[in-house]
Amino acid sequence: MILLSPLGAIGRSTLSMLGLIGRVAIYAAQAISHLVRPPFYPREFAQALLQIGWLSLPVVGLTALFTGGALALQIYAGGARFNAEAVVPSIVAIGMVRELGPVLGGLMVAGRVASAIAAEIGTMKVTEQIDALVTLSTHPMKYLTAPRVLAATLSLPVLVAVGDVIGIFGGYLVGTSRLGFNPATYLDNTVDFLELWDVLSGLVKGAVFGFIVALMGCYHGMNSGRGARGVGRATTNAVVSASILILASNYLLTELFFTA
Amino acid sequence: MIRLEGVHKSFGPKRVLRGVDLTIERGQSMVIIGGSGTGKSVLLKCVLGLIRHDSGTITLEGEDVLTAERDAFLARFGMLFQGGALFDSLAVWQNVAFRLLRGSLKRPMAEAREIAIEKLRRVGLTPDVADLFPSELSGGMQKRVGLARAIAAEPDVIFFDEPTTGLDPIMAGVINELIREIVVEMGATAMTITHDMSSVRAIADRVAMLHDGVVKWEGPVARMDDATDPYLHQFITGSADGPIEAVR
Structure with a gap:
């Protein structure tokens, strides 16, 4: 019996995890179905676009700037071991647009937006505002989830694109001011080695990460427990699950895009 | 007219509603009283379809709340949370x-x-x-x-969930008066849940006492004080002695 107890705990955790995956999958399918069926709420969509996209720009931009700079320093230091310092511009560009731009952008938005969405919707739930929506003939999935999911899915690729440019600029600043690169050569090397698919794959990743961030925020908010503790737990769960899903889906997308 | 027949609702092992039968005539103001945790809010949410009851039927003007077209159905309701x-x-x-x-x-x-x-x-x-x-x-x-x-x-039916909770007695009186005036003026059917007896006397045409998941007493507000039901008597007098267990 003592030996069976840990097995039982593993079994219960597995079943619980499978149940959660099933519920999230159903919620995601419902969210998508509400995206394409009227009524639509353009004002809520515009507000979500402002909150998720526009107001995340400083966070994503600063993250990209410092990451691009650090990346240039690392690649220069690593490349110096086998006389390959010249690859700094191209590796910074490829690293930013394929991986670091979308992943770090997604994670920063997960921290900022998934938590805010979960806290807002969780508070609406515990103060009966969600019930009030229903009594006012308004479907919470349509009014709260669909606009946020659409806004995040559309705005993350734009944030990633801006982050890519700023990240490459960060590498350029460090490369030209600290590492002695010629500005014109740095830019030429960046552009020459970058392919369209490098950029597009990062933008597609951004859209997927945006969908994940908003979905996790809304799901955990809608399923928030009672009181301040319930809302706090929903907020934490939203950020953690969005971050893990972003990293997992990043691996799967990279596998799909670059090894298939 | 709102009619509830044999309505049951459980949350896991906890049986909250155990067969509620209640009829609210059109234009009538029904107040449901009962202690905390007796299922008043659950009952109200079942009528609105916010919570799906397990068995029994709830109808509005003969139409089942579970099968009615949601938008048109909800458009007939107003609710004060x-x-x-x-x-x-x-x-x-x-x-x-x-x-x-x-x-x-x-x-x-x-x-x-x-x-x-x-x-x-x-x-x-x-x-x-x-x-x-x-x-x-x-x-x-x-x-x-x-x-x-x-x-x-301008709904046909208005629900009031604990309308005076958290208000001082003067403001509670003002809200009670407003509710009564508006319900009469609009000719709406009203269903109020409360454990504030001053609200009951100000708002109700009829009163239903919910305890342990069933309606223990139901009748006109004017007959409430003379009723012999021990549950109702204990509740309206606020006594700790009686069939309703009080946690001390």
């Missing part, structure tokens, strides 16, 4: 006119705002409140705004 449940991100007038700004009852924005201001005036609030946000209002004002929102689309 216990905490107001006003939307924090919207101005007061947008809260009041919420139903008039979207969906099947949608009106032009200027007209919706005008109706909202008129409803605010009806509940004793001045037009300058319209552009404030709910967080800028006192508890009593939030209740009034919630009441204005509940009546904005």
Whole structure:
């Protein structure tokens, strides 16, 4: 019996995890179905676009700037071991647009937006505002989830694109001011080695990460427990699950895009 | 007419409603009383379809609440929530006119705002409140705004969930009076849940006492004080001695 107890705990955790995956999958399918069926709420969509996209720009931009700079320093230091310092511009560009731009952008938005969405919707739930929506003939999935999911899915690729440019600029600043690169050569090397698919794959990743961030925020908010503790737990769960899903889906997308 | 027959609802092993039978005639004001945790709010949410009951039937004018077309069904209801449940991100007038700004009852924005201001005036609030946000209002004002929102689309049925909870006695009296006036004026059917006896006396035509998931007593408010039911008697006298267990 003592030996069976840990097995039982593993079994219960597995079943619980499978149940959660099933519920999230159903919620995601419902969210998508509400995206394409009227009524639509353009004002809520515009507000979500402002909150998720526009107001995340400083966070994503600063993250990209410092990451691009650090990346240039690392690649220069690593490349110096086998006389390959010249690859700094191209590796910074490829690293930013394929991986670091979308992943770090997604994670920063997960921290900022998934938590805010979960806290807002969780508070609406515990103060009966969600019930009030229903009594006012308004479907919470349509009014709260669909606009946020659409806004995040559309705005993350734009944030990633801006982050890519700023990240490459960060590498350029460090490369030209600290590492002695010629500005014109740095830019030429960046552009020459970058392919369209490098950029597009990062933008597609951004859209997927945006969908994940908003979905996790809304799901955990809608399923928030009672009181301040319930809302706090929903907020934490939203950020953690969005971050893990972003990293997992990043691996799967990279596998799909670059090894298939 | 709202009719509930043999309504059961459980949450896991906890049986909250154990066969509720209740009829509310059109235009009548029914107040449901009972201690905390006796299933009053669950009952109200079952009628609205916010919670799906396990068995039994709930009908509005003969139409089953579970099979009715949701939008048309909900358009007939207004509800004042216990905490107001006003939307924090919207101005007061947008809260009041919420139903008039979207969906099947949608009106032009200027007209919706005008109706909202008129409803605010009806509940004793001045037009300058319209552009404030709910967080800028006192508890009593939030209740009034919630009441204005509940009546904005002129519903056939209005639900009041603990309308005076958290208010001082004077404000509670004002809200009770407003509810009574509005229900009479609109000719609406009203269903109120409360454990505030002054609300019961001010609002009710009939009273139903819910305990242990069933209706223990039901009758006109005028007969409430003379009733011999021990549960009702203990509740209205607020006595610790009687069939209702009091945790000390």
